[in-house]
Amino acid sequence: MHELSITRNIVSIVAGEAAGRPVKRVHLTIGRLSGVDVAAIAFCFPLVAEGTAVAGAELVVHRVEGRGRCEGCRKELPLDELVGVCPCERREPMAITAGEELLVRSMEL
Amino acid sequence: MCTTCGCSGDRSDAVLTVLASGERVSLMPVLDPKPRLVNVHAHHAHAHDQGPAELIELERRVLATNDRLAERNRAWLAGREVLALNLMSSPGSGKTTLLERTLAAWDGPCGVLEGDQETTRDADRIRATGTPVVQVNTGKGCHLEADMVWQGLQRLQPPSGAVLFVENVGNLVCPALFDLGEEARVVLFSVTEGEDKPEKYPHMFRGADLVLLTKVDLLPHLDFDVDASLRALHTVNPRVPVLQISARTGEGMEAWVTWIRAQRAQASHGWSAAQEPSRRPLGGPR
Numbered sequence: 001m002h003e004l005s006i007t008r009n010i011v012s013i014v015a016g017e018a019a020g021r022p023v024k025r026v027h028l029t030i031g032r033l034s035g036v037d038v039a040a041i042a043f044c045f046p047l048v049a050e051g052t053a054v055a056g057a058e059l060v061v062h063r064v065e066g067r068g069r070c071e072g073c074r075k076e077l078p079l080d081e082l083v084g085v086c087p088c089e090r091r092e093p094m095a096i097t098a099g100e101e102l103l104v105r106s107m108e109l
Numbered sequence: 110m111c112t113t114c115g116c117s118g119d120r121s122d123a124v125l126t127v128l129a130s131g132e133r134v135s136l137m138p139v140l141d142p143k144p145r146l147v148n149v150h151a152h153h154a155h156a157h158d159q160g161p162a163e164l165i166e167l168e169r170r171v172l173a174t175n176d177r178l179a180e181r182n183r184a185w186l187a188g189r190e191v192l193a194l195n196l197m198s199s200p201g202s203g204k205t206t207l208l209e210r211t212l213a214a215w216d217g218p219c220g221v222l223e224g225d226q227e228t229t230r231d232a233d234r235i236r237a238t239g240t241p242v243v244q245v246n247t248g249k250g251c252h253l254e255a256d257m258v259w260q261g262l263q264r265l266q267p268p269s270g271a272v273l274f275v276e277n278v279g280n281l282v283c284p285a286l287f288d289l290g291e292e293a294r295v296v297l298f299s300v301t302e303g304e305d306k307p308e309k310y311p312h313m314f315r316g317a318d319l320v321l322l323t324k325v326d327l328l329p330h331l332d333f334d335v336d337a338s339l340r341a342l343h344t345v346n347p348r349v350p351v352l353q354i355s356a357r358t359g360e361g362m363e364a365w366v367t368w369i370r371a372q373r374a375q376a377s378h379g380w381s382a383a384q385e386p387s388r389r390p391l392g393g394p395r
Contacts, residue, residue, distance in 0.1 A: 002252055002283035009171050017167060024162050028171075035286055035312045082311040083345050092347050093315075104169045108162035 003040035006102070007048045010041070013104045018053040025108035026057050031064040033082050033099035038063075057107075064101050068094030122248030123257065126229050127264045128236045134264075136245070136257055175287055178255035182290025185262060186273070187380045191220075192373045193258075193273040195289050197313060198297035199306075200279030203323040203356055205231045207297065207365075208274055210356040212238045214366050220267035224253040224278045231276065241265055252283035255290055272369060281310040292376050293318040300324050300331055304338040307345045314345045319352065319368060326355035 014026050026045075030036055038061050049055045066079035072090030076097060083093045123136040170176070186193050196204050205223075212219055212235070221242040223232040232244035243261045245253060258275060267273050275291060277284045296317040298306055301324055307314035314320065320342060322335070339351060352368065354361030 002286055005250065005252075005254065006171055006286075009174060012174070013167065013169050013171070017165065035282075082315060083308070085344075093345070102171045104167045104171060106164055106166045106168075108164050 003037055004044050004048070006036060007041050007044035010045070010104055011048045011052055011054050014054050014057075014107050015052045017107060018109065020053055021109050023054045023057040023107050023109060025060055026054065027060045027062060027105040027107065029062045029064060029101045029103040029105045031066065031099035031101040033066040033079065033096060034102045035082075036102055062105060064099055066099030067097045069097050070094050122246075123250055124246045124248070125257070125260055125264065126232065126244040126246070128229065128232050128242045128244065132264070134260065136260055172286065175255045178259060179288035179290040182255055182258050182262065183292075185259075186290060186292070187376075189267065189269050189271075190377060190380050191267050191269070191271050191273050192369070192376050193275060193289070193291040194369070194372070195275045195277060195284075195291035195294045196297065197277045197281070197284050197294065198279060198299070198323075199281050199302060202279070202297045202299035202302065204276050204279070204297055205234055206356045207321070207323065207354070208276060209234060209238055210359070210362060211274070211365065211369075212240045214362055215272065215369070218268045218271040220265045220271055220273045222253075222258060222261040222265065222273065222275045224257070224276055226250070226278060241267070247278055251278055251280050252287050253277050253289060254287050258289045272373070281306070281313045285310075285312040285316055293372055295319045295321060297321045297323050298338070298342070300328055300333040300335075300338075304334050305341050306338075307342040311345045314342060314349075317346055317349050319350055320346075321361075321365065322351060322353045324355060324357070325353045325360060326358045 010026070010028065014023055030038055042059055045059050049057060067076055068079040068084050069076045070086035070088060070090060071092065073086060073088040075086065077084070077086065077094065079094060079096065079099060085091055086094055125134045125136055126132070198204055208221060219240050221235045221240055223235060223242060223244045224247060225231055225244065226247050229244045232242045235242040243265050245257045245261055247253065253275065275289060294317050296313055298320055300322060322338065328335070342349065342351065352361050352364050354365055
């Protein structure tokens, strides 16, 4: 479960920025194609945050839908999975243009 | 809880073992910046009494610390002209056996960094070949991270011109997200697994620079459809080269060693041409 180490990084970033001030809310941006399970992060978050400035903070996750661009017809289309093939002749996976985000977006003090 | 950095201490059970000396080192997670501790009781007493919240925009990449440490590894390796290969697969697909045969076939200096949750069994097998080896036991961790490789490199100190094989923890999910500073990612896929593995674990196969279809000596005894497995793989990663290999019979070993040589030659252009090795996007097809 790589979400544990990802959550540790999230708490580390927020706690560092908070510099000891208690944090009320943490906003994350997690793309649907990022390979990260949001439920697992939500599970780990209070455990990892315990004893830091982030303890007790609410976690808000903003999802970004996947999008891909076909290198053949240059169209951009929604992408539900990491590998999506454009309906045009080019039978190759589209280049991902959105959905791989894994960011600490903001925090509320 | 770990009082050094305020983390929950979940990786305090990660241990590095230097096989030659028996030295054992506890690995603490590298977090940057380190979370600061607050008085938990004071926080709970006052947190809900405060006025409107102050919103602070951060827009920080969650894995930025690992990626920065991976870049440090990459620069360190390039400075010593060491070719690092990150070997990944499911557990039991034959990474250690392949390494044993590869080390016997390779005529230059080598080093091995072994990653497993527990035991030094794989490192013991590598040590028996005479190759310097360091074992990282990740404890509860399911993948190697860049700082573990850094710690391993400091103990291994591979000589200039060496090939460093990093055998990641057997896992097709988590290691895909963590750049270690390697030159190339080699993903093993054994014929005792399902043909659709690449489609089930696209992050891993999409990031592969080479796929080794292993244990092909077993093909006569299995229903495994090689063509179907290659179709599945190329759906995920259309241009990735594939070698069919059997560490047991030696089939394909020569092609694999030739591939490593070609990687060395290709990487050496970058080492001599640029002081700053270029950063590849993580997880994307290359």
